[in-house]
Amino acid sequence: MIHFYHVTKKFDRYSTALHDVTFQIEKGEFVFVTGPSGAGKSTLLKLILRQMMPTEGQVIVNGRNLNAMRRGQVPYFRREIGMVFQDFKLIERMTVFENLSFILTVLGVAPKEHKKKAYSALRAVSLHHKMNSYPLQLSGGEQQRVAIARALINDPLVLIADEPTGNLDPDLSNDIVQIFNEANLRGSTILLATHDRDLIRSSGRRVLSLVQGRLSDEKIAAPEPIAARGGESLFVNWS
Ligand SMILES: Nc1ncnc2c1ncn2[C@@H]1O[C@H](COP(=O)(O)OP(=O)(O)OP(=O)(O)O)[C@@H](O)[C@H]1O
Numbered sequence: 001m002i003h004f005y006h007v008t009k010k011f012d013r014y015s016t017a018l019h020d021v022t023f024q025i026e027k028g029e030f031v032f033v034t035g036p037s038g039a040g041k042s043t044l045l046k047l048i049l050r051q052m053m054p055t056e057g058q059v060i061v062n063g064r065n066l067n068a069m070r071r072g073q074v075p076y077f078r079r080e081i082g083m084v085f086q087d088f089k090l091i092e093r094m095t096v097f098e099n100l101s102f103i104l105t106v107l108g109v110a111p112k113e114h115k116k117k118a119y120s121a122l123r124a125v126s127l128h129h130k131m132n133s134y135p136l137q138l139s140g141g142e143q144q145r146v147a148i149a150r151a152l153i154n155d156p157l158v159l160i161a162d163e164p165t166g167n168l169d170p171d172l173s174n175d176i177v178q179i180f181n182e183a184n185l186r187g188s189t190i191l192l193a194t195h196d197r198d199l200i201r202s203s204g205r206r207v208l209s210l211v212q213g214r215l216s217d218e219k220i221a222a223p224e225p226i227a228a229r230g231g232e233s234l235f236v237n238w239s
C-alpha cells in the first residue's frame with residue numbers, strides 16, 4: 001500500500017531530513033512513526049501525500065509511483081487519503097459543519113448526504129453537539145477532533161496523521177487511537193506519527209522509528225500480552 005524504496009530527502013546541502021529510507025506498509029496495517037523532534041516524521045508523511053518529492057528513491061502509494069505522477073493527477077490521488085495535520089488546518093470562517101461539508105464537496109459527495117455524514121463523523125469523536133460552532137470557539141483538543149472527523153469522513157483508503165494527539169490529555173489520546181482503530185477495522189490503512197511512547201506501547205502496533213532521518217532498529221518495550229487486552233487481533237512486528 002505504501003512503499004518507500006531508498007528514499008532520501010534533502011532540503012539543502014546541509015540538511016538531509018530522510019536518509020536512504022526503505023520500508024513497506026501493507027493494506028490494512030496500522031503503523032506508528034516515531035522519533036525525536038526533527039527526525040523526519042512530518043517529511044515522511046508529506047512525501048506520501050506528494051506535498052513534496054524525494055531527492056532520491058521512489059515512493060509508491062496505492063500502486064502509484066508518485067515520482068511519475070503528473071501534477072494534474074495529484075488532486076484525484078489525494079481524494080483517497082485522509083490527512084490530520086500537526087496544525088489542524090480548519091477553516092476559521094466556516095462552522096464545523098461547513099468545514100466538513102467543504103471536504104465532502106471536494107470528495108464529490110452529493111450535498112444531500114452532507115448532514116448525515118457530518119453528523120456521524122462528529123459523533124465518532126463525540127462532537128456532534130458542536131456542528132454549528134466556529135473552530136475558534138472550540139478548545140485545542142476539540143479542534144483536533146474535528147480535524148480527525150474531517151480526515152475520516154469518507155473512509156479513506158489511507159489515513160495519515162501527524163501528531164493527532166499532540167493537544168490531548170492521555171484519556172482523550174486513547175479515545176482518538178480507538179477512533180483510528182475503528183477506521184482501521186473498516187479498512188483504512190493508517191500511518192500515525194507521534195512522540196507519545198505510552199500510546200505506542202499500549203497499542204501493540206508496528207513502529208517505524210526514525211533517528212536523524214534514518215530508520216532505526218530501536219525497540220519500544222513490547223506491550224502486554226494480547227490476550228490481556230481482550231484478544232484483539234493486532235500484529236506486532238518490530239521491524
Ligand atoms: N521545508 C523545509 N526546508 C528546510 N528544512 C526542512 C524543511 N522541512 C523540514 N526541514 C528539516 O528537516 C528535518 C526533519 O523535519 P521534520 O519536520 O520532518 O521533523 P519531525 O520529525 O516531524 O519533527 P517534529 O517532531 O518536531 O514535528 C528537520 O531538521 C527540519 O529542520
Ligand SMILES: [Mg+2]
Nearest residue numbers: 041042086162
Ligand atoms: Mg513533525
